[in-house]
Amino acid sequence: MSANSRLTIAAHALAWIGLYQRQGHEVATSEQIATSANTNPVVIRRLLGELRRAGLVESRRGVGAGWSLARELGSMTLLDVYEAVEPGPLFAMHRTTPDQGCVVGYGIQPAMQRIYEGIEQTLRHELARVTLEDVLRDVLAAPR
Amino acid sequence: MSANSRLTIAAHALAWIGLYQRQGHEVATSEQIATSANTNPVVIRRLLGELRRAGLVESRRGVGAGWSLARELGSMTLLDVYEAVEPGPLFAMHRTTPDQGCVVGYGIQPAMQRIYEGIEQTLRHELARVTLEDVLRDVLAAPR
């Protein structure tokens, strides 16, 4: 599976903004977050843009601009972040339609679809159990 | 997430071989399976090769060669197939190490690692609940 770090980076950015705000700052810049995540500011802006569309963060422009949380970390779950940054389903069907004249080719897609939906539902349930507040607490609990 | 159809195709192939054997045939060829899945025989051989390494199928060479199940479909779960064909973890960490001088950069990876491990464990548990026998039953239950 093409391992995808979008959820990780998004959680990193949210935790960073949350901590920075608790230290008394109004907004965080994509530059600062990019430095912490060791990546490019544009990558962060792209990702935060998706989180903004999902209502998790807000951005200000102009001088002294930057990003702030739109909600408390405790009210944001990894599921919110996952849905904001991951478009497609976890498992895909065949890229080309299987042979509909074959019994297996005909029945396999509805069968797998049903199974996959159940599994994704469970995954969502698990993601919803973890808030970004939990993530930040875990981050700060790391031994130095 | 780069949607991945490997698990789907592998389940398709196993169900096909299983059904074919129940119809009295000894072995199935990659050509036949590829026709049903509407793909290339080499793709099927590659995938079945991984399933062979995992002990799920066997292959014979020479004239009248082909593939057969190494176990009953009822004793194979989607987890067995998943582990045979999906190498990496579901979610990835940062591609480059985050800033270790930053509190968040330092603590984020262990924190997310722990969370992801729990989620993958749940995913495995769900996959282990479905046998290939279940899949084949669902496939044959499709209305025509």
Place this chain on the structure above:
DNA sequence: CGCAGTCGTAACAACGAAGGTTGCAACAAG
């Protein structure tokens, strides 16, 4: 022994997703 059918596998192209980079317009505070 030779033929034919099939697997085993390497090599390469095609494709798409994701990340990285550059450039620049839009915006707003001072």
Place this chain on the structure above:
DNA sequence: CTTGTTGCAACCTTCGTTGTTACGACTGCG
């Protein structure tokens, strides 16, 4: 007006997956 930042488009690179061709290895059969 200047400055710092977002918003966004365009493009490249990298990587994983799939598709395709080619060919050697193997084995049952005549």
